[in-house]
Amino acid sequence: MLDILPQLLVNGIITGTLLAIPAIGFTAIFAVLRFPNFAVASHATIGAFAGYAANVWLGLPAELSLVAAFLVAGLVGVVSDEIALRPLRPYGALTTAIASIALTIVLENVVRLIFGNGLRGYDLPLVRDWRVWDIRIGPQQIENFALALILMAVVFAALRFSRIGKAMRAVADNPALAELKGIDPVRIGRLTAFFGMGLVGAGGMLLGLGTSIDPLTGFRFILPIFAAAVVGGLGSIPGAALGAMVVGLGEEVALLVLSPAYKSAVGFMAIVLVLTFRPRGLLGERAY
Amino acid sequence: MLSYLLATLTFAGIYGMLALGLNVIWGMTGMINLGLAGYFAVGAYASALLTTAAGLPILVGAAIGIAAAAVTGALTARLTLKLRGDYLAIVTLGFGELIRLIAANEIWLTNGSDGIPGIPGPFRSSLSPLEFNALFAAITVFAVAFCWALTERLRRSPYGRALRAIREDETAAAVAGKKVGAMKVQAFALGAALLGLAGVLYAHFTSYIAPDVFRPLLTIYIFLSLTAGGTGNPTGAVLGAVIVVVILEGSRFAEAILPAMSGAGAAALREITIGVLLIVIMRLRPEGLLAERPPKPLGATR
Numbered sequence: 001m002l003d004i005l006p007q008l009l010v011n012g013i014i015t016g017t018l019l020a021i022p023a024i025g026f027t028a029i030f031a032v033l034r035f036p037n038f039a040v041a042s043h044a045t046i047g048a049f050a051g052y053a054a055n056v057w058l059g060l061p062a063e064l065s066l067v068a069a070f071l072v073a074g075l076v077g078v079v080s081d082e083i084a085l086r087p088l089r090p091y092g093a094l095t096t097a098i099a100s101i102a103l104t105i106v107l108e109n110v111v112r113l114i115f116g117n118g119l120r121g122y123d124l125p126l127v128r129d130w131r132v133w134d135i136r137i138g139p140q141q142i143e144n145f146a147l148a149l150i151l152m153a154v155v156f157a158a159l160r161f162s163r164i165g166k167a168m169r170a171v172a173d174n175p176a177l178a179e180l181k182g183i184d185p186v187r188i189g190r191l192t193a194f195f196g197m198g199l200v201g202a203g204g205m206l207l208g209l210g211t212s213i214d215p216l217t218g219f220r221f222i223l224p225i226f227a228a229a230v231v232g233g234l235g236s237i238p239g240a241a242l243g244a245m246v247v248g249l250g251e252e253v254a255l256l257v258l259s260p261a262y263k264s265a266v267g268f269m270a271i272v273l274v275l276t277f278r279p280r281g282l283l284g285e286r287a288y
Numbered sequence: 289m290l291s292y293l294l295a296t297l298t299f300a301g302i303y304g305m306l307a308l309g310l311n312v313i314w315g316m317t318g319m320i321n322l323g324l325a326g327y328f329a330v331g332a333y334a335s336a337l338l339t340t341a342a343g344l345p346i347l348v349g350a351a352i353g354i355a356a357a358a359v360t361g362a363l364t365a366r367l368t369l370k371l372r373g374d375y376l377a378i379v380t381l382g383f384g385e386l387i388r389l390i391a392a393n394e395i396w397l398t399n400g401s402d403g404i405p406g407i408p409g410p411f412r413s414s415l416s417p418l419e420f421n422a423l424f425a426a427i428t429v430f431a432v433a434f435c436w437a438l439t440e441r442l443r444r445s446p447y448g449r450a451l452r453a454i455r456e457d458e459t460a461a462a463v464a465g466k467k468v469g470a471m472k473v474q475a476f477a478l479g480a481a482l483l484g485l486a487g488v489l490y491a492h493f494t495s496y497i498a499p500d501v502f503r504p505l506l507t508i509y510i511f512l513s514l515t516a517g518g519t520g521n522p523t524g525a526v527l528g529a530v531i532v533v534v535i536l537e538g539s540r541f542a543e544a545i546l547p548a549m550s551g552a553g554a555a556a557l558r559e560i561t562i563g564v565l566l567i568v569i570m571r572l573r574p575e576g577l578l579a580e581r582p583p584k585p586l587g588a589t590r
Contacts, residue, residue: 093374112556234374272382
């Protein structure tokens with residue numbers, strides 16, 4: 001049984017890296033806007049389908065389709081936040097969270113109206129899996145892995161060096177002080193909604209590339225995404241990346257003892273364990 | 289037609305019961321519960337399994353179903369006592385999904401996604417379908433009326449006042465000497481018991497349950513019921529549930545009039561409508577149709 005462990009570890013690292021993208025989006029939105037945005041489910045689906053439309057209908061390669069996934073999910077994210085969620089934020093984080101579930105149901109069904117309920121697969125070149133020792137790995141997996149790493153590098157560089165990134169961190173750290181320094185919190189909120197949901201959309205497509213997608217794709221990933229963010233520390237961006245790795249590896253290694261059907265329960269168990277023993281997550285709640 | 293109306297009344301009652309349960313947890317005590325479909329499922333599955341596989345009488349199954357949901361609720365609250373609301377939102381949502389996963393995968397226990405058929409209903413074999421629907425609608429209405437009276441009385445009692453104090457400011461309530469932790473566990477358990485009772489009613493009325501019944505969408509329906517009716521107010525909870533069921537059933541008739549809107553498209557539109565309504569009501573009338581007013585204390589003369 002342990003002989004499949006290396007394979008599981010490789011799978012886990014790849015899943016963890018892909019999962020980090022939407023988890024960073026979710027946690028960044030939490031850090032700046034201070035509520036758990038359950039609409040990540042529908043935005044991951046929207047990203048996956050926008051990428052599908054670019055890939056299959058327009059015939060673009062996966063890399064360019066990923067850009068489409070980011071842009072469409074980001075735009076829907078900022079517009080829907082502006083219409084549905086921003087006016088509710090004064091009523092508190094929980095009211096906004098409930099509204100975000102309603103929003104996710106609305107958006108998911110809009111996808112259903114456009115694309116129907118059926119399963120859809122991306123148009124990818126068929127290539128044989130590579131075998132290194134006893135580990136099977138697909139070239140597409142490697143490519144997705146590399147794309148996720150590049151996206152993550154861009155996110156970290158942007159947060160560290162760009163004005164917008166610094167402003168986002170400032171608002172996350174202390175909104176009142178940031179506003180005193182002339183940072184417009186509403187503008188930063190919109191940018192965060194755009195980039196955060198863009199990442200969620202790109203992540204939805206990256207996770208969907210390995211399988212087929214349907215309108216519930218995003219919802220299936222919602223527990224691992226939340227788990228990654230909570231394990232790392234809700235609102236902490238490096239935490240989300242670390243948490244995603246923990247959850248990704250945990251999901252795969254758990255296959256040694258659990259049936260695959262319970263993969264998403266691993267995320268839930270990780271949430272409960274971390275909240276019981278380390279309520280602020282592995283890296284605490286500081287944004288960066 | 290009469291039979292259909294009675295069935296709709298029963299469903300409205302079940303939704304009303306769910307809204308009453310959520311009202312105790314979220315409306316009165318301010319603990320968010322996005323996994324209410326999970327407690328609904330615990331009640332339904334426990335009672336269904338005990339009356340089919342174990343062959344126990346319906347009343348025993350119902351009592352154990354309610355108790356199982358209450359215990360699950362108490363455990364959830366106990367485990368999450370120190371958590372901030374946003375974490376509780378995530379944990380309860382995960383709990384609801386976990387229950388659905390278990391229901392779908394532990395085939396030896398729950399028959400997986402095929403569900404449990406043939407759940408007995410009271411006197412089902414000796415009554416005509418119409419008579420059965422009438423009897424069950426009466427049982428449901430009675431149960432809802434009873435739980436409405438119970439939670440309304442709770443709301444007017446000093447205990448209810450303490451729960452509201454916890455909702456508004458936990459620290460202040462603790463400073464005032466309220467046992468915040470214990471009261472939160474009790475309120476969550478009571479609310480979960482009502483959710484479980486709704487599950488029991490559902491299982492024995494429809495005679496069939498499957499994991500698909502307990503989708504997160506149900507949670508949205510109930511939050512809409514409570515928010516539309518008036519969060520914190522049991523009367524509002526029941527009223528809101530009736531409105532939601534009328535919308536859901538009414539959209540079926542719209543389907544019949546507009547044949548173009550059929551099947552999956554119609555279901556999608558219905559869900560879009562529900563989601564948009566919830567957001568619009570939260571925006572325009574966050575206190576709901578029947579706003580919560582400070583209740584008159586028990587025994588006060590008018």
